[in-house]
């Protein structure tokens with residue numbers, strides 16, 4: 001790892017999962033990056049347990065897919081149980097539009113370790129532990145960041161600072177930026193256990209007003225119980241193993257005596273920072289938004305921030321895009337992060353019924369709704385999750401591109417093997433389309449100069465890889481075996497699409513009349 005005295009281009013405060021994801025993405029893009037972390041080592045707290053399909057796609061882009069997947073159980077759903085313990089609704093999505101199942105079980109400390117180890121690939125990225133951010137001053141050129149290193153003051157000069165320093169973000173506090181929203185009175189006891197003996201594919205959520213409870217599987221036999229606490233519950237009593245092991249035994253007797261990994265009480269917040277940028281300072285992850293854990297989306301939102309920021313910072317540091325590209329960061333990310341917070345709150349209302357009557361009404365309504373196939377599909381397939389889509393930001397709007405969205409990632413076929421689409425797109429802007437000349441021209445004229453890394457011509461699912469006259473080998477050809485890319489091009493009435501490095505549609509090359 002790089003440890004010399006040269007100034008970094010980007011200084012990241014916080015070696016949590018968001019800071020380390022951003023550092024890996026910047027590393028793959030060749031950006032000199034320094035991460036400072038106040039603690040002496042990585043955070044061992046097992047918080048997040050659900051990683052979504054978009055996050056896995058981002059980690060694929062960071063070149064860490066295989067390393068991450070070794071600690072992930074792909075594809076798990078949720079079974080909701082009513083106040084009598086009977087199943088009444090389920091979320092078990094089967095579609096994999098971004099290349100992966102929509103819900104995957106993982107453990108945060110294992111991911112953080114993998115992300116940290118991933119940085120060893122780059123001699124232009126370093127992490128320095130025991131470095132605590134204290135203050136900064138900035139000018140037109142960049143920012144001077146002051147930190148405390150074991151009682152000694154140190155200053156590092158950088159072009160950009162990204163605050164990934166968590167919910168209490170000292171950087172955000174220093175900027176006097178407010179987190180608007182609410183903190184809720186409900187508190188939950190989280191109990192992590194190991195060496196599970198009973199198979200468990202899907203999360204069981206018991207929407208029981210007496211004691212709302214969640215039982216979640218994890219990789220390598222991990223098991224988590226979450227119990228909602230009631231008014232009057234005393235911390236010392238609920239944290240007493242004799243009590244919570246009784247609660248566990250009431251759900252699944254075989255789980256009762258499993259080895260305890262950790263027990264902790266959490267409150268929850270639904271808050272968003274009023275500004276995500278302050279000159280040369282940007283905020284990402286929990287520093288920018290706090291999501292209630294009911295939808296398992298807090299960290300996933302933070303990974304989306306990292307994916308959105310990394311290529312913009314890299315392009316502007318190379319001089320390929322103007323500084324104004326950073327204004328699109330909050331414009332694009334804030335509405336989506338806020339929509340996921342609202343979704344988490346709605347799920348929380350179902351999961352935390354206040355009375356048997358309230359539970360019976362909500363659960364009966366959901367049970368009846370699930371009798372209608374379209375409603376059942378809406379819930380089962382997680383269609384209520386806000387789409388990665390935005391109507392304002394860094395893209396070229398046109399008649400058919402009024403709002404941009406994350407392009408799907410189907411498997412495509414090259415003559416040699418099947419691969420996920422992103423593997424043939426490269427790390428920069430890319431063009432996919434039907435015609436080599438159109439793709440080449442779009443790569444030259446529509447993508448920001450010097451930023452195009454992938455030119456891909458699609459072969460229809462029913463066609464072979466017949467040599468095309470005039471094919472000069474600058475484009476790659478892959479077969480759209482699933483027909484998903486044909487459907488995407490048709491939906492935008494396009495002969496080709498330009499994708500951003502984070503795989504959102506940047507512009508549409510219309511069909512020739």
Ligand SMILES: Cc1cc2nc3c(=O)[nH]c(=O)nc-3n(C[C@H](O)[C@H](O)[C@H](O)COP(=O)(O)OP(=O)(O)OC[C@H]3O[C@@H](n4cnc5c(N)ncnc54)[C@H](O)[C@@H]3O)c2cc1C
Nearest residue numbers: 014016018038048049050133165166285286296298299300
């Ligand atoms: C019980 C629970 C369950 C959850 N479940 C899920 C889930 O299933 N899925 C999901 O997506 N999310 C979930 N979340 C949310 C998820 O854990 C957080 O969103 C995630 O940890 C945020 O990552 P981060 O990197 O932004 O911040 P953090 O993980 O808080 O990391 C911030 C880092 O900054 C460092 N730091 C702070 N101050 C300084 C300073 N002055 N100088 C230097 N470094 C500093 C800290 O030491 C820390 O290492 C859950 C949260 C909880 C509490």
